[in-house]
Every structure is written in structure tokens, then in C-alpha cells.
Amino acid sequence: MFLPVNIDEMRSLGWECLDIILISGDAYIDHPSFGAAIIGKYLVSKGFKVGIIAQPDTLSNTDFQKLPAPRLFVGISSGNVDSMVNNYTASKKPRRSDDYSEGGAGGKRPDRAVIVYANKAKENFKGVPVVIGGIEASLRRVAHYDYWSDKVRRSILADSKADILVFGQGERTILKIAQELKAGKSAGQLRDLRGTAFIAGKTENLTDKYKYEQLPSFEEVISDKEMFIKAEKVIHSVTNPFLDTGLVQETNGRQIVINPPVLPDDHLDEFYDLEFENKPHPMYKEPIPAYEMIRNSITIHRGCFGGCSFCSIAQHQGSFIQSRSEASIVKDAMKLKSKSVTDLGGPSANMYRMRGRDLEKCMKCVRLSCLFPKLCPNLDTSHKKLIKLYDTVKEHKRVFINSGIRHELALLDKEYMRAVAGEFTSGLLKIAPEHTEADILRLMLKPDIIRYEEFVKLFRQYSKKEQYVLPYLISAFPGATLDTAKKMSAYLKIYNIKVEQVQDFIPLPMTIAACMYYTEKNFFTGEKIYVAKSYKEREEHRKLMQWWKK
Known part of the structure; x- marks a missing residue:
């Protein structure tokens, strides 16, 4: 119905x-x-x-x-x-x-x-x-x-x-x-x-079920950028739901009260196994592009522990991975009319079933990322369950992974690299190094570009046919100068990388990158950074990344 x-x-x-x-x-x-x-x-x-x-x-x-x-x-x-x-x-x-x-x-x-x-x-x-x-x-x-x-x-x-x-x-x-x-x-x-x-x-008295952190008031954060940064630091320190910590922000004489996030949900099958028509309502006569894009793809998990500074997933779905069962995913695959599953993934393609070995440590953790600046030693990075899922779905449908792989994570499991490159890529795989310059990658909480180079090299080594890796890149990120953009352009020329689409940076609400864009300060050190804000300069950054276009 x-x-x-x-x-x-x-x-x-x-x-x-x-x-x-x-x-x-x-x-x-x-x-x-x-x-x-x-x-x-x-x-x-x-x-x-x-x-x-x-x-x-x-x-x-x-x-x-x-x-x-x-x-x-x-x-x-x-x-x-x-x-x-x-x-x-x-x-x-x-x-x-x-x-x-x-x-x-x-x-x-x-x-x-x-x-x-x-x-x-x-x-x-x-x-x-x-x-x-x-x-x-x-x-x-x-x-x-x-x-x-x-x-x-x-x-x-x-x-x-x-x-x-x-x-x-x-x-x-x-x-x-x-x-x-x-x-x-x-x-x-x-x-x-x-x-x-x-x-x-x-x-008003608040519930005693939770602790609450008092944020700088709305009136303070609109008048003082240092107070805005202070508020953002507190917000990003309590995203772990096991901390049982909410937020309070005085606004126009009243309180905005934010309770702690929901706890990780290990029963996603209850939602995805519901009866869906799996198509647009019949009142529509023309195709809906978003549906056409996902109609043959399957969500296998929610959450992401990557912690990229420009991404809002941790503030929305959380950083704990919540995965569907293999049986539920296979059932979805068998419902597809297509002979192929064009994507198996979620916020990331390769975090299925991953979590900390010792949950007690995770419950106390305040890290922004499990991957940056160094891999958390408590994180179980095995891709075995994911490879098994691919193989099981493959018994019923062809399986392709087109994007979403965290390349630095994939590099830790050679069997996963061998499987993706050898069996589960349709010819083009999109990977997101996001930038090439080390200082910008640090602000993004992303690994050095050498990790991307290692991924491409290994992917080619394990590929059984001619196929390609195409990078996702962001232009005009906070901290990037015109000189930075020229350096990235030179890198792309050297490797003959021709990117058709470039994501011009958009500061999304509640992200660390938006805080840096607005305050023009390094969120982590407090140092002043350059931010390209004029349309003309942002356009120059993008054109440099698309160096091959005349």
C-alpha cells in the first residue's frame, strides 16, 4: 500500500x-x-x-x-x-x-x-x-x-x-x-x-536523566566569533550518545534544550523489512531522477566514523556503525527487477559491521574521527563480513560498488581490495581524497594524498580488466589559497587527472568546516586561516582544478 x-x-x-x-x-x-x-x-x-x-x-x-x-x-x-x-x-x-x-x-x-x-x-x-x-x-x-x-x-x-x-x-x-x-x-x-x-x-527544570552542557547563548555567538567557536567545540565533544550529555543554549530569553542523541540501533531490519511499494506514487507520470538513481542500490548500514570536517553525518546519523543483517539485505536484492545491484553501501561503502573491539572504550570516547590523525587501535577494521555479504548477494545478483569506499580503510585489508578490484567494480570507481595538499587535508581530517596513490596502485594491480579510479575533489575549502589551488592543479596535470565535476565547497550547518569558513580560524589550533569567499576567487579555484578545460 x-x-x-x-x-x-x-x-x-x-x-x-x-x-x-x-x-x-x-x-x-x-x-x-x-x-x-x-x-x-x-x-x-x-x-x-x-x-x-x-x-x-x-x-x-x-x-x-x-x-x-x-x-x-x-x-x-x-x-x-x-x-x-x-x-x-x-x-x-x-x-x-x-x-x-x-x-x-x-x-x-x-x-x-x-x-x-x-x-x-x-x-x-x-x-x-x-x-x-x-x-x-x-x-x-x-x-x-x-x-x-x-x-x-x-x-x-x-x-x-x-x-x-x-x-x-x-x-x-x-x-x-x-x-x-x-x-x-x-x-x-x-x-x-x-x-x-x-x-x-x-x-524550567530539566530532566535528571541526562547531564547538560551550557553553550554560549545565541546573543553571544552572533556577536563574538570566539564564542561561536567555543560553542562548536562543545557541540562536537558530546556527539557520542553514550556520554548521556545534552546541550542548552539560551536564545531570546528562553532555553533551546537538546537531549542526547539516540543510542545505536542494532535492529535496522525492523525498518527495512517493512512492506514498501518500492516506486513513486502513481499520481506521478514522469520519472523522478532520485528514484532512478537509487532504485537498484541497497542501504546496508547507517553512521560513519570517518569524521570529515565538512560532513554532517556524525551530527545526524552518528559515528557508530549500525548494520542490517545479511538476510535482510539479500531479501532486498532478490526483490530487485534488475539483474544487478548497482551499489551496496551507506554513508560509507566499507564500514559494514565495523566497531570497536572493546565497546566500553568506545562509550567514553570523544574523538572526532576513528581514522584521523591515526587509526584508533581499538577499531576492528576487518572487511571479512562485508566480503561475505558481497559473495552471498552475488549468488542472486551481480554486485557493483561504484563509490563511497574509504580508501585509507580499504588499504588495511588486502583481501577487500582484491575483491573490489577483481570482482565488484563495473569499470569506474569513484574515490574521495577531496584534496591533494597536506595542510588542507589536515583541516578536512582526511589522510595524506599518498594514501590515495597507494589505493590506485593496488586497485590497478588487482584489476582483471581495464578500469579506472576517479577522484572526488572539493575546491575553495577553508585554508586554501590561490597558490594552494595552483599546486593541486599541477598535481592533477602530472597524473593527467581530468575531473568533470568539482564540488565547490558549501559550509553546511553544524559542521567544523562551516565554523572555519565563518570565523576564518583553524578550528583545531585557533590560528587565522585564509578563506576564499568571493564568487570570482572561488570560480578561479574550480577552474584550476579543471585545468584541461579551455
Whole structure:
């Protein structure tokens, strides 16, 4: 079944009312790769009646009135992507297309979608609690630097006036909220749930279940960059959920309270084994690019312990790897109509089932990365379970790994390198060294470029046919000068590396790299660094990386 998108579909299911409405900035694709679908289907499996409003027109109330007001709450997300990243290029120019919309058409997702949808929900469903979540809300739960307005903005809770913010992996948290509201509690009474944030009165007492770190106030971080850096350091020191530490930030005379993240979930099969249609809702007549891209790929885990300074995964899914069972993954593979699985992976392609040998040590750890500057000696880096997974899926489908491999991690397991290069690459493998210069790689928390060179050499050695490795690179990263860009350009020329697409750096909220971009200081040493901010200079950086284009 599809989640109902209008009253007729709701009644065809035998439902006379709804418990929950989900509003999403994506087209509705009933597939576990899309947040609204997996949240909605999980709630339905637990007995709740859930409808969905996908990409509503916010210039009128018509789309918001296609379903009756829900009894429990309205859940809101911008979709699988942040609306500002989705709507604008790195140079802040409007994008013409949207891969998550029918026909790839742009303009169907408003800027700052969570805030806009929340306001429309309050207008159309008066008195119904509003719960916000997804990547856009998750990374704006505290005061944050906003690249698109070039200023520090307060928590999205204050601007959306939502009752509860859910951050990180939300399935079990959302279920708990639904159960508590159904039991008669008010949204204002739900103050102790992990993975949630809310606004409290200045003198309100907080739960004694957790410890709380006091952040510099919103008023302090907007007026003093040193205080902004201080806040970011505290935020990144408590991402480990086992520390049981939340955050409090005074904002406009009230408190933004952020409870600790959810604990790692070792039962992901419960979500992915739900019944999905695995296709877009039939109301769409044209293809949806995002679906076409992932329709033959399978998510095998969540989380990433790489800790790259430009990446938001640790602040969203966490750094503990949470893996699906082999049986669940194989079942998904067998459902595919295609003869091939085009990608088996997650935030990273090669962290499946990896974790610390001694969990007690992991539970106390405050490292930003398990890989940088040196490999954590407690980390079990064996790829045996991953190789076994490839081999098992291969009994039913051809398997290809196209991207996402952490190359410095793969180098630690020659059997994995031999398997990927020899059997599981279709001809082109994309790897992310991100840069070539050592000083920039240190700021990125990425390994020296020699690790990439070693990976390419070994990959070629183990390849049984002609195939290639193509690097992902980021231009104009904080700390990179024009001279730095010229050095990278020279490196690419020497190795005749012709990169078609270059990712111009975008400072994502709540990332260390965004802090460095805004403050123009090295997050780790406090030293001043150069940051290319003008469109003209950023363009020069990119052109130098694409040296072969005339």
C-alpha cells in the first residue's frame, strides 16, 4: 500500500481519520531510501493511521486541505536534502532542477522548507502539535552559521515554532512521541526523549536523566566569533550518545534544550523489512531522477566514523556503525527487477559491521574521527563480513560498488581490495581524497594524498580488466589559497587527472568546516586561516582544478 495522499485514498483503506500527517519536500516515493516513506510505514506497522502531503504548494492552502487534521501531530521535513542546498548552487545561484521532484523540475520545494511547512501546518491544523525532523531540522537545532544569508541564525525551533524537533535517526523517537501523545500526554510533557530538542522557559527544570552542557547563548555567538567557536567545540565533544550529555543554549530569553542523541540501533531490519511499494506514487507520470538513481542500490548500514570536517553525518546519523543483517539485505536484492545491484553501501561503502573491539572504550570516547590523525587501535577494521555479504548477494545478483569506499580503510585489508578490484567494480570507481595538499587535508581530517596513490596502485594491480579510479575533489575549502589551488592543479596535470565535476565547497550547518569558513580560524589550533569567499576567487579555484578545460 501507499500512504494516502488525499481523503479518497484514506477512505479506500477503511480509515475515517488520521493519527499523523507527514509533510515532505520530496515527491512521495514509497521506498526505504526516503525518510517520509520509512517513517510513515513504520508508524503504520505499529497501528497508526498516517497520511502524507508531498511537495505542497505553499502559496495556497489547497494541498494542505487534501487530508483531514490528524489526531496526534503533523510531522515535517524538507525531504532527503536540505532545501537551501537543494535550491541553490555553491555560488548561491538558483538551481533549475530538483532530482527529488517529478521530471526533475525545480521550484517545488520552498527555501527553508521546514519553517514554511511548519507555519502552514499551524495555519491549517490549528491546535495540532508540530514535530520537525530530517536533515534540515537536525543540522539547525542550535544557533548555526547559515551560508545563504551569511549570518548566524538561531535554532530552527525558534523560527518554526515547532513543539518538538527530532534529530538523527528518527524512527523510534517518532514512534515514542506518537505513543505518548496517544496516551494523553501533551507535546510539552515530552521532555526526556533522546534525539529530541525543544524550547523551555528560562527557569524550567530539566530532566535528571541526562547531564547538560551550557553553550554560549545565541546573543553571544552572533556577536563574538570566539564564542561561536567555543560553542562548536562543545557541540562536537558530546556527539557520542553514550556520554548521556545534552546541550542548552539560551536564545531570546528562553532555553533551546537538546537531549542526547539516540543510542545505536542494532535492529535496522525492523525498518527495512517493512512492506514498501518500492516506486513513486502513481499520481506521478514522469520519472523522478532520485528514484532512478537509487532504485537498484541497497542501504546496508547507517553512521560513519570517518569524521570529515565538512560532513554532517556524525551530527545526524552518528559515528557508530549500525548494520542490517545479511538476510535482510539479500531479501532486498532478490526483490530487485534488475539483474544487478548497482551499489551496496551507506554513508560509507566499507564500514559494514565495523566497531570497536572493546565497546566500553568506545562509550567514553570523544574523538572526532576513528581514522584521523591515526587509526584508533581499538577499531576492528576487518572487511571479512562485508566480503561475505558481497559473495552471498552475488549468488542472486551481480554486485557493483561504484563509490563511497574509504580508501585509507580499504588499504588495511588486502583481501577487500582484491575483491573490489577483481570482482565488484563495473569499470569506474569513484574515490574521495577531496584534496591533494597536506595542510588542507589536515583541516578536512582526511589522510595524506599518498594514501590515495597507494589505493590506485593496488586497485590497478588487482584489476582483471581495464578500469579506472576517479577522484572526488572539493575546491575553495577553508585554508586554501590561490597558490594552494595552483599546486593541486599541477598535481592533477602530472597524473593527467581530468575531473568533470568539482564540488565547490558549501559550509553546511553544524559542521567544523562551516565554523572555519565563518570565523576564518583553524578550528583545531585557533590560528587565522585564509578563506576564499568571493564568487570570482572561488570560480578561479574550480577552474584550476579543471585545468584541461579551455
